[in-house]
Amino acid sequence: MRKFIWTFILVGVAGLIAYGSRNYPGTAQFVLLGFQLTMNIYLFAFLCVVLCLAGVLLWRFYRALVNLPVRFGEWRTNRREHRALAAVKTATIALQEGRWAHAEKAAKIASKKSDSLGIAALLGAASARAQNKNLAEKEWLAHLDIDADFHDAKVLQMAEIALMQNDSALALTTLVQASPTVRKHSGRFKEIEIGAHAHAGHWHEVLQIVKDPKWLASIATKNRWHAQAVIAICSQGGGSVAYLQAMYKDMPTDVRSDEDVMAAYAQVLIKNSQRHLARLAIEEAQKRLWRPSLLKFYADAFDESDASGQLKMIEVWLALHPTEPKLLNCAGQLCLKSKLWGRAKGYFDGSLALTASVAAHFGLAQTYRAMNDVPSAQEQERLAAAMAASAE
Numbered sequence: 305m306r307k308f309i310w311t312f313i314l315v316g317v318a319g320l321i322a323y324g325s326r327n328y329p330g331t332a333q334f335v336l337l338g339f340q341l342t343m344n345i346y347l348f349a350f351l352c353v354v355l356c357l358a359g360v361l362l363w364r365f366y367r368a369l370v371n372l373p374v375r376f377g378e379w380r381t382n383r384r385e386h387r388a389l390a391a392v393k394t395a396t397i398a399l400q401e402g403r404w405a406h407a408e409k410a411a412k413i414a415s416k417k418s419d420s421l422g423i424a425a426l427l428g429a430a431s432a433r434a435q436n437k438n439l440a441e442k443e444w445l446a447h448l449d450i451d452a453d454f455h456d457a458k459v460l461q462m463a464e465i466a467l468m469q470n471d472s473a474l475a476l477t478t479l480v481q482a483s484p485t486v487r488k489h490s491g492r493f494k495e496i497e498i499g500a501h502a503h504a505g506h507w508h509e510v511l512q513i514v515k516d517p518k519w520l521a522s523i524a525t526k527n528r529w530h531a532q533a534v535i536a537i538c539s540q541g542g543g544s545v546a547y548l549q550a551m552y553k554d555m556p557t558d559v560r561s562d563e564d565v566m567a568a569y570a571q572v573l574i575k576n577s578q579r580h581l582a583r584l585a586i587e588e589a590q591k592r593l594w595r596p597s598l599l600k601f602y603a604d605a606f607d608e609s610d611a612s613g614q615l616k617m618i619e620v621w622l623a624l625h626p627t628e629p630k631l632l633n634c635a636g637q638l639c640l641k642s643k644l645w646g647r648a649k650g651y652f653d654g655s656l657a658l659t660a661s662v663a664a665h666f667g668l669a670q671t672y673r674a675m676n677d678v679p680s681a682q683e684q685e686r687l688a689a690a691m692a693a694s695a696e
Contacts, residue, residue: 388417395427407431456486472504507536538568570601579605596630603637629659
């Protein structure tokens with residue numbers, strides 16, 4: 305459209321000049337040093353325009369020559385910027401593709417430009433870590449000090465390095481330097497923090513982080529840490545009974561379904577003479593998912609004040625799982641503790657008929673001794689000792 309307009313204007317001007325030279329002729333006369341020059345007025349106007357245009361072009365050419373060093377410097381600067389951006393792209397792609405050495409090489413090129421130094425340092429540090437070059441990783445991270453925007457990224461990276469070197473105290477100290485925004489909203493901050501607390505044995509802190517609704521980790525990750533924390537706390541004694549009950553109440557269903565969690569919880573309750581609570585926890589766990597390995601702790605949770613209740617529950621389970629050797633052995637243990645020798649012997653015999661085990665032989669030996677049948681007791685003890693020795 306612009307070309308059409310300019311063509312229309314030039315054609316119009318040419319038409320006006322032709323019309324004027326035909327109907328309104330005129331001349332321009334110049335006298336200089338005795339010389340006289342006469343020309344058509346329209347030709348004189350045309351020459352003036354041409355001279356003006358030539359002057360403008362010459363002025364522009366002069367300015368271009370004067371500014372040539374500046375423009376050359378700008379070209380070199382732009383070239384370095386494009387090269388740095390291309391290097392950042394190359395390093396990022398290589399890092400994602402697992403070409404660590406190539407990524408680090410590209411990061412070195414990108415680091416030559418100050419505007420891309422921060423990103424290059426992060427890429428170089430990640431590449432160095434993948435290659436287990438701890439010293440190089442720290443050197444890369446040192447470049448981040450020149451830009452405050454990368455402070456939190458450096459803090460998280462340094463804390464992770466400390467954690468990888470099994471220095472949980474340094475990792476936690478480093479994390480303190482993070483900004484409130486990162487401490488509140490960063491998922492990576494939470495992962496490093498919970499890992500450092502776990503390594504340091506601060507399992508109560510781990511439990512608090514897991515229960516924090518602002519930590520947007522996956523349910524599986526939270527449950528895994530929750531289970532580890534519960535097992536560790538129980539193995540360390542667990543604290544007061546009220547604390548143990550509160551901890552059990554806060555367990556998600558998936559954590560309560562963990563066999564190791566329930567075993568550790570039942571053991572610490574039994575150790576704290578809370579056999580009734582241990583029994584109820586195991587019964588609830590077996591109701592959700594049948595696990596024969598918990599039956600050992602059910603026998604350990606024997607409570608004389610409610611022995612009949614436990615035996616009734618055993619009968620219910622036997623109706624559902626009549627051929628479970630561990631259940632028969634557990635029934636024998638409870639009957640033995642309840643001084644029901646005949647029933648205990650029957651359960652132990654039933655367990656051995658299905659699968660021979662050290663626990664069943666030893667339980668039967670105790671039953672025979674309670675019934676004053678010493679030879680039979682000694683025979684079962686011999687069988688139990690032989691089986692234990694062969695298992696070693």
